[in-house]
Amino acid sequence: MQNTTTIFPFTSFLNFRLLVEHWEQRIREGHLPAFASYIQNYIDGAPELKQPMEDGAVFAKHKPFLDFLMSAVIPTASGDTELTVALQPFRFKSLYSTEAFDRNISFDTFEKQAHANVPGGKITLGKTIRACMMILEKYQSFGLIAKNPRPVLVTLRDPVSGLDKVYRIEINHKFCDVIAKTEYKPIEKNVIKFLMEKLYDVDLWLQYIHPEDFEFHGLFIMRLIDVTEQEMLSSIKYDLLERNAVTRTESFVQIQHKLRSLFGIPDMRLGIAYLDPNNNLVTNSQASECWNSVTCGDNVPCHDFTGSVYERSWMEKRYVTIENLEDYPFKSVIEDSLLKNGIRNILLAPLIDGEEIIGMLELATPTPAKLNPVSAHKVENVLPMFTAAVKRVKEEMSTEVRAIIQEECTAIHPAVQWKFFEAGLNLLNRRRTDEKATLEEIAFKDVYPLYGLADVRNSSIERNMAIQRDLQQNLKLAKDLLTKIYTASKLPLLEEAIFKTDEQLRKINLGLASGDESNVLDFLKSEINPMIAHFEEDENLQRPIARYRANLDPTFGVVYKRRKAFEESLGLINQAISDYLDDAETEAQKMFPHYFEKYKTDGVEFTIYLGSSLVKNRTFDLFNLRNFRLWQLLVMIEVNRKIEALKLKMKTVLEITQLILVHDQPISIRFRPDEKQFDVDGAYDIRYEIVKKRIDKAHIKNTGERLTQPGKLAIVYNQAKVEDEYKRYFHYLKAKGMITGEVEELELEELPGATGLRALRIQITSEPLSLPAVDNDNLLKDIEEGLRVH
Structure with missing residues (x-):
């Protein structure tokens, strides 16, 4: 079976009959009076012009006359611009062509090299479908070629330049006739409609139109129009x-x-x-x-x-x-x-x-x-x-880079996202050739750290006291209930349980040591509560058991009142401080972009890093540094005010203490991928980190008194010029009514790895209702005013 996509299945013959008849019609109508007799005499003397020309010698013999006849369809005046050719039907061999066609098109390789706009690109497929349409057009008057709006396009590649040219092909088959060799059997309309829907299914078409039953006689006039652009x-x-x-x-x-x-x-x-x-x-x-x-x-x-x-x-x-x-x-x-x-x-x-x-x-x-x-x-x-394409790739790349950053670094503060984006983009590119590529080191040099801490006073002691009292109450309630059950039943196992409960209670009354909490909770949950559950069906014991269970937390199954009150109060404090710091820090970004991080434990600690290396196209100077130091003081005072106001909502009243660590020399920080956070970089700068971790436990030298005290703000430093700077700020804050009393100048006891530290301590105004709130809209104005105070 022949391949219908590469071999044209119909037979065609070169025949000038219809062209000759066109000229005879023109002569009869009187359009060519000067040449009519000459043309008609030539035609009459060459009857073979109206017969199929299977012998090339016949065409050669009459070529000059035929070239003249061609002027009716291919005007010689446009020969230098139009790409037009006359050819045997469906055979790419030139009979007559314009100069422009000969310059631009080579028919020797046309059919082989042309890429048509049909499935597979083979021009033979298009020829076969057009032949079928011409048959339907003649024998069923469907006019399918005129109804098909899709133009025929071919792409030709220049063998020298390698460039493509695209041409729209217009075929004039006015001078071509379709000859049926057998009686034509019409195809139903619904079948023709189906064939048009399957336009390029050539095998389907040939099931209804058999190539051996038809021949094409005449010639085609083909015009190519350059539509490359x-x-x-x-x-x-x-x-x-x-x-x-x-x-x-x-x-x-x-x-x-x-x-x-x-x-x-x-x-x-x-x-x-x-x-x-x-x-x-x-x-x-x-x-x-x-x-x-x-x-x-x-x-x-x-x-x-x-x-x-x-x-x-x-x-x-x-x-x-x-x-x-x-x-x-x-x-x-x-x-x-x-x-x-x-x-x-x-x-x-x-x-x-x-x-x-x-x-x-x-x-x-x-x-x-x-x-x-x-x-x-x-x-x-x-x-x-x-x-649109660049925008789409940009968005997809940003998404991919953010995914890499999320994978490598978790959430990144917006102020330094640009640096991580650069590193993420580089990593994305390297991973195209090296799957094991890792994120490059991300470091910032010469940045100033600002550290602040708002800590819950004696939080460990408060937590342990709450736990101790809950356990004491739970054990007392359990002992009382077990005694009632024993009185009713006199079971020896109950007596042993009462003894163990009393023993646990005596131990807890002496204080809460390491492991005591877990031991008591395990005793209550695994021994006492199951034992009590054994007697729940006894009608005489149901009410005392219900009263016991009413004192237990439904989630934990033990007394959890004081511990819960402590945790809720601690949560209120942490949330209030954290929310305020987030709001204040967002406003502070407008003063100068910076890196900010905070951690919630029993209180909140936060660090700000400032410096030119953290931002692009902006310069950080000492004025910006002083701005942020005064801003930090204002923030800490406002934190104290908010916690004072919050005490009315606390089930367990807790106090906070606050301090600021001033490090007057710039440091370098580096992102630690394993810890997903920034840390100081270098042996010299590590001292700052040591001091930061230990300063909240510092005592005033020779007194035993803790540096941090409720209602006070401590400023820890080791440079004399820092003292002068902060005393100026205190002068301003006192004039604003935010602090009171005298500034305490303190020397601190030596800490492991940290010596020579000093501190200033101030009393924050104790009346919360009279303390003016920090107005973020006027914050810059207040800071600049403070910096002008002498």
Whole structure:
């Protein structure tokens, strides 16, 4: 069985009968009075012109006359521009062609090389379907060819330049007749409708139209119309809808080839530079495997686009074309890089999403003036699709990088996300070739730490007392109930249980040692409560058992009143401090971007890191540092006020103590991937971390008194200039009514790994209702006022 997609199954014959009859009709109508007799005499003397020409010698004999007859359908005046050819039906062999056709099209390889817009691209398939339609058109008057709106397109690749040309084919078969060799049997209308729905199922068509029953006699007039620009633009738009169209090598090369064909420039290079204005990043083929920019070559620095033609296009938000870079008078490092890469001619078009430029489309050639302002319009129609493609990849990349950051670093503070984004992007690119690649080290040098602590006073003691009292009550209630049950039943096992309960109670009354809580709870849950449950069916004991159970927590199955009251009060304090710190820190970001972290234990501790290395394109100075130190004081005073007001809601009244550690020298911090947090970096800076972990236990030298006291704020330092600075702040705060009394100047006892520490301690105003709240809207104004106080 022959392959109907590669072999044309119908028979055709060259025959000029219909063309000759066309001329005879014109003569009869009197349109050719001067030549009529000559033409008619020639026709009458050559009856073979109206017969199938199976012998090529017949065509050769009459070729000059036939060329004249062809002028009726192929005007000689348009021969230099139109791509038109006459050919035997469905056979790609030229009988007569225009000069323009001969210059551009080679019929020797046409059928083999042409890629048609049909499934599989084989032009033979299209020929077979058209032959079937011509048969239906003649014998059933359906006019299917006219009703089929899809144009016939073929793509031809130039063997020299490698560029593609797309042509729309128009076939005039007016001079071709379909001959049925047997009696034609009409096909039902519903079958024809079904065949049109299965337009390219050639085997299905040939079940109803048998090629051996038909012949085609005559000639075709074929006209090719160059639609390369429209089709390439349409195809590029379609390609850009694909995921990763501008980052996947195969699709990028395909789009570049189509743009080359569109412009007719075989050595033109396509580039896409991705700009992220928020993070000041430009990624390209050197920095990232995802993007393909024409900008950078080997060992050429290209991260700075200042003063370049790229900056000009970006700032002006318009096309920029440089026809000859060698003559461009304002060269920057970028233009030098382009020239080193062999680029002399470049066209740039910004990719604009709303008001934001998210990338740059680059077209470059080694030949001056190939790209010019006139040719720029060719990409105008596809720019929105390039923009959408880059935006889509940008969003997908951001999502992928955030996933990497989440995997490697958990949640990252927004102030330093830019640094993690850079590292995450680099890791994403390295993992394309090395699955075991890890996140690069992330460190920030010369940052100032601000540490603050609001701790619940004697929280361990308060917690232990609450636990002790709950256990005491639970054991007493259990002993009383067991005694009632024993009185009623006199069982010896109950007497032993009463003895053990009393023994546990005497031990707890002496104090709560390590392991006592778990031992007592295990005794109550595994021995006492199951024993009590054994007597629940006794009607005389149901009421005392119910009273006992009413004192137990339904979740834990033991007395949990005082411990619960303590935990709820501690939770209120932690939540109030944490929520306020979050709000205050959000406002403080407006003063200067910084890194912030906090931890909730029995209270809340927080650290702020400040410095130029933490931000991009901003400089941190000592004025910013003093701003934040005064801000921290105001925040700590407000924390105290909020906790004082909260005491009315506490079931267990708890006090807080507060301190600030001032480290006057900048330190370096490094992200620890294993711990998912920042830590100090280097042996010298580790001293700060040691002091921070131990300072809350510090005592005043030679007194035994704890430094941290309720209602007071302690400032720990070891530099004399810090003392002078904070005394200025205290002067201001006292004038504002936020602190009272005299400033205490204290020397601290030595701590392991920390010596020579001193402290200032102030009394926060004790009347919470008279203490003015910190107004975040006026915070900067208050801070600046405080810094002016002398």
